[in-house]
Amino acid sequence: MIRITLNIITIQMKNNKPQFHSEDTLQPTPYRVFGALSEFISYCGTYQIYTNPNQVVHQIKISSFPNWTGQNQIRKFEFKDDKLILSTDTIGSSRHQLVWQKMKKKI
Numbered sequence: 001m002i003r004i005t006l007n008i009i010t011i012q013m014k015n016n017k018p019q020f021h022s023e024d025t026l027q028p029t030p031y032r033v034f035g036a037l038s039e040f041i042s043y044c045g046t047y048q049i050y051t052n053p054n055q056v057v058h059q060i061k062i063s064s065f066p067n068w069t070g071q072n073q074i075r076k077f078e079f080k081d082d083k084l085i086l087s088t089d090t091i092g093s094s095r096h097q098l099v100w101q102k103m104k105k106k107i
Contacts, residue, residue: 008058009044012098041065054078056086 017039020032043063049056058073075086082102088095 004049005046006049007044008047009042011040011042013040037064043068049077 017036018032020027020036021029041064043058043060043065045059045061047056047058054077056075056077058075060068060071060073063069073088075088077087078085084100084102086098088097
């Protein structure tokens with residue numbers, strides 16, 4: 001088993017979010033704030049990669065979802081063609097996947 005420990009910060013949100021009506025970051029309506037935060041998650045900490053089984057363990061130090069602070073989040077990983085696929089066990093009633101595709105090199 002190989003184990004590597006590195007630092008991580010992740011920010012995930014939906015595309016094409018509607019803009020707030022004000023440029024002042026302290027002035028959005030509660031409705032807009034709820035909409036923005038309900039489609040956003042971020043956290044930072046460290047992670048370890050294990051090769052048997054193929055897992056990434058995120059040790060969360062700070063999170064926009066406070067329940068995750070201090071927790072470990074385990075993801076399975078696999079390489080398929082030119083993709084890296086991370087997947088979760090069931091969270092609530094859903095399983096989640098995050099897929100990175102290697103970009104083609106421009107000549």
